[in-house]
Amino acid sequence: MSRRLITALEIDGAGGHPDAWRGSEVDPAAILTGELALRAVQRAEAAGIELATFADALEAPADDPARVSSRLDALGLAARIAPATDRIGLIPTITVTHTEPFHLQASVATLDHISSGRAGWLVDVSSSEQAAALVGRRAPAPAADTWREARYVVDVSQRLWDSWEDDAIIRDAATGRFVDRERIHYVDFESPSFRVKGPSIVPRPPQGHPLTVVRVSSPDALLAVRDADLVLLPGLADLPERLAVVRAAASKPRILLSVSVLLDEDTASAVDRADGAEQVDHIGGVERLADLIGEWAAAGVDGIHLRPASLELDVPVIADRLLPLLRERRLVGPTVKRPATLRTRLGLRRPANRYADGSRG
Template identity: 45%
Template sequence: MVSAELHLGVAIDGAGFHPAAWRVSAAEPAALFTSGHYLRYAKLAEAASLDFVTLDDSLALQSGGEGVVRGRLDALLTLSAIAPATSRIGLVPTVTTTHTEPFHVSTSVATLDYASRGRAGVLAVPSPTDAEAAHFGRRPAPSPQDGEAETAEVLDVITRLWDSWEDDAIVRDAATGRFIDREKLHYVDFEGRFFSVKGPSITPRPPQGHPVTAVYGDSPHAVGADLVITRADHLDAVRAAAARFPGAKVLATVSIVLAETEQGARDRQHELDALVPFEPAGLSFVGTPAQLAADLPRWAAETGVAGFHLRPAVLPDDLDLLAGEVVPALRAAGAFRDAYRGETLREHLGLGRAVNAYAVTPGA
């Protein structure tokens, strides 16, 4: 038995992380542009009691030409659409920060938190290319350093806006006609390098207080996020990333190709790479579910990460094996919970409810 339970999230992007996945997946290509496609995989992850699913997004089309899936749904809107049909799984869309106002990010993610009854997160990423900037025509693409610094500022602003309504700001006193207590709404009066935001938000404080904020671990400004996902490709680098962010839950990305035998997994990997040669970011695993269930706790112990962000090569194939065989093996080893113990994503991740920065403590 192991001493610590892992946190596990899973990517449900398209037909799988491998760019050739759509050519071997049982999923119909047209289904990739329906919310039902993503609901299917979110419910599968929920049945396995995984902490959360992620859905990637970008302001640019996928690279690789006509041999890869091109086009995508808006991740935040898609997860908002499936939120009422799920009950426990955390929902973490990628949201680009470079050409999106933090006020809009704040209200949109807060709305997802309401739609999911407290299961929202946001994976904040910059938009660094000239092609993305050209969609808007308002300014050139930022440098990598400026893009990351702006993302950090966005995370600061959106948490302030979530706090701009105190939890009990809504009074709904029908007798007096008083719906809110105006004294419990606050201006954020933020002045930063990239933004000037007055507030308050137009959306009441989200059910979690703060939805979970996440960044990738290669960001130099990741300090302050609740969740850091490192895409380091060897254990020493993962260990270094985990040490950099002692105040956050750090998860390591692992791309997975599974089969009932090692040779079967290698054959699947060769088939995919023959169609489209590809080197995924992060750690890679090719093998059996039992081997993956043995490796994950060992890697966590060696690196100090709290868990893993798993990227199935092909959907539904690798997610089916993950949910049906890897998770039960982890449970048998004491490395993963038997069932959800809370209702919100912050509870799944062992994060306390965020304290409101503007609320006045009684008696203070």
């Protein structure tokens, strides 16, 4: 097989399973210092995984004494991990509902700078009353409206990333000029719910545009896939049909099948959480999981997004057993040791700056 799968890993507390933090192998304090996430990402990077996503939401976790009821900010956690890694992509989940697009894009651009071009954002929305009450700016909106607005947020963010041309910074000590003002542009963007004049307060990111990722867990999310570089598609059922739906909505993004896994040395389970339902499929050992990944690749997915039940237990098996097996079967490429931008690593072009020729498109 000439086509190689993109590999991705989700970071969510101690893992996707609500009791992952209870394991004897877990230091609960390491969850809230970021050390547990850092170990997992560094191990994933060493194994050759291309990118890590970081779970987050505006809503606070349920206040349940049996569970960890706090979560680190995904953007802050990615920024904490960026200087301690040099190859893996870092994709925090960012809820664009209720929040200011100007500040969101500046934060993502900053992450791209501090990671030397390895950043992106997993765009998410919220239609819950809890989030609306927490922020206090407006009432909750239907999901379709929030995803429609998300498209505008992505659009204006990409325009703001372009508002500085690549050579806008000149640092001319002799004349005392730091920037060329002719290469910094207003975006003058207006949507039904917000207006942004610009320019950005952060120079153009190393990648031009950090990667935009969308998780399609509902039909409404299809409204935003046209502007995405990557799409995460949760669930295992009816895969060919759901792939066709996403491809019909947008042909540009690479599609990664997003699946929760529970692994140990002898067994493997895949968890189908599409549409909010959880169904555990005990599939056998790690070799059987590799078989299934081959089948998913044959069905047309461009990559696999693994959501480990326990970071401390599952990530070592993914790194030490699953990735070498996938590499042996030529489902994934060789481990890359040299730093590169995330776009370069995934074979995605660096977007041209829409303002560089003086146009205002």
